[in-house]
Amino acid sequence: MHTHARFLPAFVTCGLALSAMAHGAGNLATGAAVKASSEKTEGPAKNAVDGVESDESRWIANANNDKNPWLEITLAQPADIAAVDVYSGWRSEAQLADFDISVWENGQWSLTDAGRVRGNKEDVRRVLVSARNVTKLRLSLPSGGPGRIREIAVYGAADEAAGTGVKAVVRPGGPVARNVHQIALNQVGFQTAWPKRFTAPLSPDGTPFIVRAASGGSPLFQGVIKGNIGDFSDFKPADSDAEYVVEVKGGTLRDGTSDPFWIRTDLMKERFWQPAVDFLIDSRSVVGTHPSAYGGCPWRDGTYYDAILPALVMFQMADPARIAAMPRQIDWEADKKRVLDPSFKYFAGDPGGKGALDIARRYxxxxxxxKADAPDVVKLIHWGAGFYLLNPATTDPSGDPDGRKIHSQTVEQVAYVIWAWPVLKQWLPQSFYDRCKTLCFENWKPSLENDPLTDPATYKPISVLNQGSGMGGDLNPFKGRHAPGHSIVPNLLMHEVAKREKRADAGKYLDAAVVQAAWIVKTLDWNDPRTTKGQRMSEHRTIPNLVWLLKNYPDRAPAGLKEKIQQWAEVAVHRGDNLWDFRRYDEDSNWTIPRMNDVGSIVSFPACAVAASWAVDDPALKRRLLELAVAQADAAFGRNPRLAASPSLPELGFTGIERGWPVQHTLNICARLELCRGSISGSPGTEMYPFKPEGRYRHPEGWVNYGASWCISLAYLNASNAGNLPGL
Incomplete structure (x- = not known):
């Protein structure tokens, strides 16, 4: 792990104390009197100045009877004011779009142009107001409505740190200083031949930057900031153990120095492949790092749509020599002895966990x-497929209306195993293949049809995410359960298996894949974000599947398929045109799916972008897709508004991470994934974009579905220059 503390970005560690020393006043609304034109019982006016910013402490106007709501704050004593911060909204619903801030000075109300706010899309909006000897100020709603004001803070200085004097705003990780050139980049490092970009969110165009050795010395590369982005892709040093830093200097901001990072030819394999495998070792149900089985699948909190078996097969195929060289950690005989011991303590209290111990023992x-010398990836494939052979009917514990059954996507996962048998058979017994093959052919009928829940007609509006917990129930498509085209590649694999087995029905699987792809060409509109980023971590089941068909069966590809993939690429590139190179959710106010943890979408996207790059002809579009693919991986490891990497406990499995995710899932509940090495937990939501690092955190959790998506993206990134995934 890097140890160069002097390179950490400048954070305001005690925002309130530092601001008070600098400006002497802090939040002037503290202790102020307040009244309103109306209020609801659950949202009294006093909540707007109680120093607490939360959904549970808001002023809510009675919009039914009050057509011109206002809230008036009387300061404890006259004061000169320069800034008013308005915290508005509810959960991840829209913020207060239109409002006026008037001040009472010299015996009369004054409303300046700066105080008229229209079209606001920020949950924390700073209004600059220059007024002297103010005793009162008023927030008015010219368009009416409930207001939903979480808090109002008033400051005597325009550069007062956001969140000063407001609880629950100075969140874990602390405020980020705005008087320094902040540098957000992948804290671990970069692959030598790939794009190397960083974001300097506060630095104006033309600001110079350099890359130098972390230990000091002269510049090794020089460039300038453009659109808050620095690009040093042309810096390609020879492999070494040296670490590098970026320095940004100039203008009115203090000099900024980045986290140290490596640049190496195979950095992704060296730093990310082993943690990805470690995570799937540790998160196994029953035999992993916790003796439980939340959800009742082979991996804790796994689901029929987690795509773990496909991820493992793709990982094995991506670089068999690399996988074979990994240390052997899974001891099948030792695990068997441990699980079969009558004294083995199993926690059966989790949803779906009852009966999992019996399944593991039967396994x-x-x-x-x-074979004892099989790579851990192969042993994991045996574990996952074997568990499903004994327990093929499962249910998603997060309120999935589909209920318990043998889901088509469970069977589709096992199809990857029998397809890859020519590679796997050197380590796995023939009897295992025979049972997997029987499961697939006997339960394949639903996969020949188009999954009805992939139809956009079944999609919910994003407002459904603000109902209940926002994480369970019928949330199609946002939960990622039914990605369009999820059966395409499984059908192609079954086509190849059927040919290998000399079955007469081999053609029907290829025909089904073609029909399903044609349906996507005709039906899906990529401009609807629910068909793309709205699929969350499961988007890799759509675009890569279409590309697989196009590349490997070009004579059977339906009309318009290549053009459809290019259209997806163009939409993705358009939505990634920002200072973070971040493929956002929509072009309105949502950078991410509302309310949900977005890290799964981030780590799934590289597979989609790399695959799409193989199908487009325009060299510039190809290059930009690779830039976006790498940028999303970078976002997971530090290039984001929170300037933090996604793992909340990076010391478990990762190297080179200075700051992990500042919040973590509640310990010792649900799947206990905090006990796993290589867990990827959280990322910024819309609340932190484009640069609001003090914004609210989303629910953090290192879901196994994210781990699978990351494995798949690592496999595609590894093949980015090859133009296709490795075949048999």
Whole structure:
């Protein structure tokens, strides 16, 4: 792990104390009197100045009877004011768009142009107001409505740190200083031949930057900031253990120095592949780092749509030599002895966990084991497929209306195993293949049809995410359960298996894949973000599947398929045109899916962008897709508004991360994934974009579905220059 503390970005660690020393006043609304034109019982006016910013402490006007709501604050004593921060909205619903801030000075109300706010899309909006000897100020709603004001803070200085004097705003991680050139980049590092970009969110165009050795010395590369982005892709040093930093200097801001990072030819394999495998070792149900089975699947909190088996197969195929060189950690015989011991303590209280211990014990008793020298990836494939052979009917514990059954996507996962058998058979017994093959062919009928829940007609509006917990129930498509085209590649794999087995029905699987792809060409509109980023971590089941068909069966590709993939690429590139190179959710106010943890979408996107780059002809579009693919990976490891990497406990499995995610999932509940190495937990939501690092955090959790998506993206990134995934 890097140890160069002097390179950490400048954070305001005690925002309130530092601001008070600098300006002497802090939040002038503290202790102020307040009244309103109306208020609801659950949202009294006093909540707007109680120093607490939260959904549970808001002023809510009675919009039914009050057509011109206002809130008036009387300061404890006259004061000169320069800034008013207005915190508005509810959960991830829209913020207060239109409002006026008037001040009472010299015996009369004064409203300046700066005080007229229209079209606001920020949950924390700073209004600059230059007024002297103010005793009162008023927030008015010219368009009416409930207001939903979480808090109002008043400051005597325009550069007062955001969140000063407001609880729950100075969140874990602390405020970020605005008087320094902040530098957000991948804290771990960069692959030598790939794009190397960073974001300097406060630095104006033309500001110079350099890259130098972290240990000091003269510049090794020089450039300038453009659109808050620095690009040093042309800096390609020879492989070494040296670390580098970016320095940005100039203008009115203090000099900024980045986190140290590596640049190496195979950095992704060296720093990310082993943690990705470690995560899937540790998160196994029953035998992993916690003796439980939340959800009742092979991996804790796994689901029929987690795509873990496809991820493992793709990982194995991506670089068999690399996988074979990894240390052997799974000891099948030792795990068997431990689980079969009558004194084995199993926690059966989780949803879906009842019966999982019996399944695990049957697994060790009924199946021939993998060879002892099999790579851990292969042993994980044996574990996952074996568990499903014994327990094919599952249910998603997050309120999935589909209920318990043998889901088509469960069977589709096992199809990857039998397709890859020519590679796997050197370590796995023939009897295992025979059982997997039987499961697939006997339960394949639903996968020949188009999954009805992939139809946009079944999609919910984003407002559904503000109902209840926002994480369970019928949330199609936002939960990621039914990605369009999820059956395309599985059908292509079954086509190849059927040919290998000399079955007469081999053609029907290819025909089904073609029909499903044609349906996507005809039906999906990529301009609707629910068909793209709205699929969350499961988007890799759509675009890469279409590309797989186009590349490997070009004579059967439906009309318009290549053009459809290019259209997706153009939409993605358009939505990624910002200072973060971040493919956002829509072009309105949502950078991410409202309310939900977005990290799964981030780590899934590289697979989509790399695959799409293989299908487009325009060299500039190809290059930009790779830039975006790398940028999303960078976002997961530090190039984001919070200037933090996604793992909340980076010391478990990762190297080179200075600051992990500042918040973590509640310990010792649900799937206990905080106990796993290589867990990827959280990322900024819309509340922190474009640069509001003190914004509210989303629910952090290192879901196994995210781990699978990351494996798949790592496999695609590894093949980015090859133009296709490795075949058999």
């Amino acid at each position: 060790y008793q009924e199946f021939e084991p993998p």
